[in-house]
Amino acid sequence: MLAQLPFSPLGWLPILLGVAAAYVVFGIAGFGTALVAGPILINFMPLSRIIPLLVLLDFVAALGNLLPSRRDVVRGELLRLLPFMAIGCTLGVVFxxxxxxxxxLLLMGLFVTGYALYGLAVKVRPATLAGWWAAPMGTVGGLFGALFGSGGFLYALYLSARLEAKEQVRATQSALISCSTVVRLSLFMLAGVYADKGLLLLALCLLPVMFVGLWCGRRLACRLSREAFVRLVTWLVLASGLALIGRYLTT
Structure with a gap:
C-alpha cells in the first residue's frame, strides 16, 4: 500500500513522526494537529492537500474524544458558536x-508564529466574555480551521471565559471541533477534493499512527501537567512557524 504513494522511505519517517506527534498533542489539548504536523508535511505536499488530509484524521479523533464526555456538553454555547463557525469554514475553504x-506558506508561517507567541505570552485565564463574542470567535475560528487546520485555540479561549467547569469546556470544545470537521469534510467533498484517491489512501495509511498518538496523548494527560506539556509544544510550534517564514523569504 505504501509503495503506491510518492514518498521515499526516508520521506515516510518525518511524515509518520509528525502525524504521531500531532495526535499526541490532540490527545492532551483537543486541538492543534495542523500546528504540529503542518510545518513537517508541507515539505512533502501542498497545504491544499495537508488540510483535507488532517480533516479526515481529525474527524475520527474528535469523535473518539466526544463520545465519553458528551453529557458535559453545554448546548447553549455550542449552538451560539455553530452558525458563525460554518460561515468561517466556508470562507476558509474558498481561500x-x-x-x-x-x-x-507565508500565511501559515505567520499564523503558527502568532499563535505560539500568544500562547507563550498569555499565562492567565481571560476575563469573562459576553455572548456576542461568539460571532467573531466562531467566524475566525472556522476560517482558521479551514485555512490552516486549527481554529481550536479560539474556541478554547472563548469557552474558558464563558464556562466555569473544566469538564464542560473540554466537552463543548470537543463537540464543536467534531461539528467543525463535519462542515469542513462536507465542503471539501463538494469541492471534489476527496476525488483524489491518493489522498484517501494516505489518510488510511496514517490512521494507525493517529491512534497510537491519541493513546499516548491520553496517557500523558494523566501523568503530566497539561500546561507544562502544551508550553513545551508551543515552543516547538514557534520554531516551526519561524522556519516556514524563513523558507518563504529564501525561495
Whole structure:
C-alpha cells in the first residue's frame, strides 16, 4: 500500500513522526494537529492537500474524544458558536483552494508564529466574555480551521471565559471541533477534493499512527501537567512557524 504513494522511505519517517506527534498533542489539548504536523508535511505536499488530509484524521479523533464526555456538553454555547463557525469554514475553504501555495506558506508561517507567541505570552485565564463574542470567535475560528487546520485555540479561549467547569469546556470544545470537521469534510467533498484517491489512501495509511498518538496523548494527560506539556509544544510550534517564514523569504 505504501509503495503506491510518492514518498521515499526516508520521506515516510518525518511524515509518520509528525502525524504521531500531532495526535499526541490532540490527545492532551483537543486541538492543534495542523500546528504540529503542518510545518513537517508541507515539505512533502501542498497545504491544499495537508488540510483535507488532517480533516479526515481529525474527524475520527474528535469523535473518539466526544463520545465519553458528551453529557458535559453545554448546548447553549455550542449552538451560539455553530452558525458563525460554518460561515468561517466556508470562507476558509474558498481561500485555501484559490490562493497560491507560496502565499499560503507565508500565511501559515505567520499564523503558527502568532499563535505560539500568544500562547507563550498569555499565562492567565481571560476575563469573562459576553455572548456576542461568539460571532467573531466562531467566524475566525472556522476560517482558521479551514485555512490552516486549527481554529481550536479560539474556541478554547472563548469557552474558558464563558464556562466555569473544566469538564464542560473540554466537552463543548470537543463537540464543536467534531461539528467543525463535519462542515469542513462536507465542503471539501463538494469541492471534489476527496476525488483524489491518493489522498484517501494516505489518510488510511496514517490512521494507525493517529491512534497510537491519541493513546499516548491520553496517557500523558494523566501523568503530566497539561500546561507544562502544551508550553513545551508551543515552543516547538514557534520554531516551526519561524522556519516556514524563513523558507518563504529564501525561495
Amino acid at each position: 485555501l483552494l484559490k490562493l497560491k501555495s507560496d502565499v499560503l
